[in-house]
Amino acid sequence: MSDNAETQEVSESQIAVHWREEEYFPPPPAFVQQANASDPAIFERFSEDKFPDCFTEYAELLTWDKPWDTVLDTSNAPFWRWFVGGKLNASYNCVDRHAAANPDKTAIIWVPELEDDETLYISYGELLRQVNEFAALLSDYAGLKRGDRVTLHMPMVPELAVTMLACARLGVVHSQVFGGFSGNACGTRIADSGSRVLITMDGYYRAGSMQDHKVKADEAVAEAARQGQHVDQVLIWRRREGEYQSQTPIVDGRDFFVDEVIGKYAGQEVTPVSLNATDSLFLMYTSGTTGRPKGAQHSIGGYLAYVTGTAKYYQDIHPDDVYWCLADIGWITGHSYIVYGPLSLGTTTVIYEGVPNYPDGGRPWRIAEKLGVNIFHTSPTSIRMLRKVGPEEPFKYHYHFKHMTTVGEPIEPEVWRWYYNFVGKSEAAIVDTWWQTETGGFLGSTLPGLQPMKPGSCGPGVLGVYPVIYDEDGNEVPKGSGRAGNICIRNPWPGIMQTVWGQPERFIDVYYRKYNRDPNSKDWHDWPYFCGDGAVQAEDGYFRILGRVDDVINVAGHRLGTKELESAALTVPEVAEAAAVPVIDDIRGRMVEMYVSLKPGYEASPEMEGKVVTAIETEIGKIARPKNVWIVPDMPKTRSGKIMRRVIASVSNFADVGDVTTLANPEVVEGIRQHVQRTKVAKGDAPRELSETELAEIQAFGDV
Numbered sequence: 100m101s102d103n104a105e106t107q108e109v110s111e112s113q114i115a116v117h118w119r120e121e122e123y124f125p126p127p128p129a130f131v132q133q134a135n136a137s138d139p140a141i142f143e144r145f146s147e148d149k150f151p152d153c154f155t156e157y158a159e160l161l162t163w164d165k166p167w168d169t170v171l172d173t174s175n176a177p178f179w180r181w182f183v184g185g186k187l188n189a190s191y192n193c194v195d196r197h198a199a200a201n202p203d204k205t206a207i208i209w210v211p212e213l214e215d216d217e218t219l220y221i222s223y224g225e226l227l228r229q230v231n232e233f234a235a236l237l238s239d240y241a242g243l244k245r246g247d248r249v250t251l252h253m254p255m256v257p258e259l260a261v262t263m264l265a266c267a268r269l270g271v272v273h274s275q276v277f278g279g280f281s282g283n284a285c286g287t288r289i290a291d292s293g294s295r296v297l298i299t300m301d302g303y304y305r306a307g308s309m310q311d312h313k314v315k316a317d318e319a320v321a322e323a324a325r326q327g328q329h330v331d332q333v334l335i336w337r338r339r340e341g342e343y344q345s346q347t348p349i350v351d352g353r354d355f356f357v358d359e360v361i362g363k364y365a366g367q368e369v370t371p372v373s374l375n376a377t378d379s380l381f382l383m384y385t386s387g388t389t390g391r392p393k394g395a396q397h398s399i400g401g402y403l404a405y406v407t408g409t410a411k412y413y414q415d416i417h418p419d420d421v422y423w424c425l426a427d428i429g430w431i432t433g434h435s436y437i438v439y440g441p442l443s444l445g446t447t448t449v450i451y452e453g454v455p456n457y458p459d460g461g462r463p464w465r466i467a468e469k470l471g472v473n474i475f476h477t478s479p480t481s482i483r484m485l486r487k488v489g490p491e492e493p494f495k496y497h498y499h500f501k502h503m504t505t506v507g508e509p510i511e512p513e514v515w516r517w518y519y520n521f522v523g524k525s526e527a528a529i530v531d532t533w534w535q536t537e538t539g540g541f542l543g544s545t546l547p548g549l550q551p552m553k554p555g556s557c558g559p560g561v562l563g564v565y566p567v568i569y570d571e572d573g574n575e576v577p578k579g580s581g582r583a584g585n586i587c588i589r590n591p592w593p594g595i596m597q598t599v600w601g602q603p604e605r606f607i608d609v610y611y612r613k614y615n616r617d618p619n620s621k622d623w624h625d626w627p628y629f630c631g632d633g634a635v636q637a638e639d640g641y642f643r644i645l646g647r648v649d650d651v652i653n654v655a656g657h658r659l660g661t662k663e664l665e666s667a668a669l670t671v672p673e674v675a676e677a678a679a680v681p682v683i684d685d686i687r688g689r690m691v692e693m694y695v696s697l698k699p700g701y702e703a704s705p706e707m708e709g710k711v712v713t714a715i716e717t718e719i720g721k722i723a724r725p726k727n728v729w730i731v732p733d734m735p736k737t738r739s740g741k742i743m744r745r746v747i748a749s750v751s752n753f754a755d756v757g758d759v760t761t762l763a764n765p766e767v768v769e770g771i772r773q774h775v776q777r778t779k780v781a782k783g784d785a786p787r788e789l790s791e792t793e794l795a796e797i798q799a800f801g802d803v
């Protein structure tokens with residue numbers, strides 16, 4: 100009992116005190132010498148008294164049809180409007196202006212997953228031709244026009260960038276759904292965004308085998324129809340021209356192969372539409388705490404200015420660099436830092452089709468060597484995985500990175516050090532960039548030429564972004580106090596989403612309600628942005644991000660809401676109740692474990708577990724596949740009937756379950772614990788001992 104009481108009292112604040120301060124790594128001199136930001140005067144230019152005008156420096160990196168009148172309009176707080184009165188086109192900025200200056204310069208290098216397939220080099224001139232032709236097709240053949248939404252469900256192919264840029268050219272709002280998501284997940288997003296056109300591909304390679312992707316389009320269209328949205332056209336790019344990689348029939352009058360239609364538009368040019376800075380460029384769906392996905396709606400002017408500026412200073416992109424970000428374009432990282440940021444700066448961006456460890460752990464380093472990649476960008480999950488499959492591999496290849504990024508999850512200091520010493524060969528500056536789908540671009544990072552790195556910390560707020568940590572009552576938690584709290588951003592910045600598509604109330608509720616000082620205020624100072632992450636700030640001002648404070652599980656850098664996982668499990672007719680919890684995983688950070696109870700008259704069986712797994716893969720996708728499904732006779736619950744996720748999360752992670760005496764049914768806990776933990780031990784699946792922060796996360800999971 101005293102044991103329980105003790106673990107119960109370990110709060111995030113106490114844990115932070117126990118952290119060891121990591122040593123600093125100064126930026127490598129050769130990096131500093133060539134860095135875009137090497138003069139500390141930049142901090143002056145972005146000092147708080149220069150807000151919001153400081154961000155005109157980013158906007159000026161773009162070519163505008165008409166300059167803005169107002170930098171930041173707060174009159175409809177917190178729906179901030181940036182660069183109001185300005186007009187521009189994102190496609191023009193990412194393609195035309197570079198094609199005019201330097202048509203033969205390589206814009207995109209595409210690396211197919213199969214090593215024997217040919218690497219594709221697409222120049223800016225060629226990209227312009229493709230974007231023009233596809234824009235002509237979209238407008239004429241698909242009848243799309245400014246303001247329409249269109250859903251894309253495409254893999255990592257250059258045609259995805261072409262499609263996005265063609266939409267941007269017309270002012271059509273694209274909503275790319277991660278290719279690994281299921282047809283149903285795609286259908287839900289089609290319905291939410293009100294798209295009548297779906298753009299997809301027949302198939303793509305993943306881990307060495309051709310995936311049938313078109314089958315998901317049929318499921319998506321059916322699901323969208325169930326939710327009241329009719330799709331009248333499906334445009335299908337083909338992975339290999341003239342071949343069809345899918346088993347599914349082509350639906351007459353609905354499905355069209357792009358390569359069969361595009362000939363009609365050969366050589367056509369489409370004038371980029373001059374759009375308002377405050378019009379929308381795209382939607383990017385992300386998980387929240389309720390089942391309905393949130394479409395983060397991003398602007399053209401503010402977003403493009405922000406990703407261009409941050410790509411220049413934080414990714415240190417110069418036009419003659421070869422930049423490779425291993426993320427998927429289907430996530431915000433790929434939108435901002437594979438497509439829009441790098442192309443806006445006129446650099447060469449690499450798009451790789453497949454998984455990093457195919458066919459072996461040396462693949463990324465072979466690609467880097469062959470292409471002369473000098474800027475590399477990936478996630479802690481990939482780093483952990485590449486370290487596991489080939490710790491010495493990087494030294495076998497003669498590439499040199501000047502700069503590397505880690506993004507998406509907290510990185511353990513020892514993993515960071517492997518990245519630095521082995522992948523970076525101790526030559527590269529590293530940035531640990533902390534941000535979110537909603538924020539468009541980076542929030543926290545060191546400025547690579549000017550601020551030292553510290554493993555495990557993202558660094559201070561980026562230029563012009565002022566983070567603060569609040570406790571539950573809205574009091575500021577001072578830096579160096581060793582106490583953790585909710586990290587918020589005090590001010591707006593140009594990359595912030597405009598709203599949640601179709602759910603403006605939810606936008607306010609989720610991101611602003613908690614710390615808003617006056618709902619009628621038009622003053623941005625009254626509207627701190629609530630990030631949903633726990634964090635602690637060291638004496639030097641650097642932030643260490645602890646992870647989500649809501650019911651979101653971060654699997655390999657991808658956010659999965661417990662509600663969407665549970666709703667998926669509940670589509671199995673025999674399931675009565677379901678609860679999703681995280682388990683600590685040494686490669687993917689966290690994985691999902693499902694607990695379900697069955698309706699009366701049904702028995703636990705491997706088949707039943709399989710049904711739950713299939714349901715989750717069907718509703719969400721393979722990334723959400725649970726590590727285990729535990730069928731339990733009854734869920735531990737409070738007297739008011741709430742499932743105690745922290746209790747089962749503790750069981751799954753072999754952590755102390757704490758005091759369960761106040762539950763409505765404390766007696767079920769021990770049975771569940773024995774069953775789950777014995778099974779795991781027998782499978783060799785017992786986790787290592789958890790760190791204090793991990794323990795705190797698990798033992799508080801779902802306590803909101």
Ligand code: WT7
Binds near residue numbers: 432509535537632
């Ligand atoms: C959540 C946002 C950022 C684009 C990709 C993920 C976590 C993100 C870091 C980092 C620690 C991080 C946070 C955040 N996160 N970057 N460098 N260190 N945690 O975007 O899917 O919207 O997820 O990812 O918890 O809130 P996302």
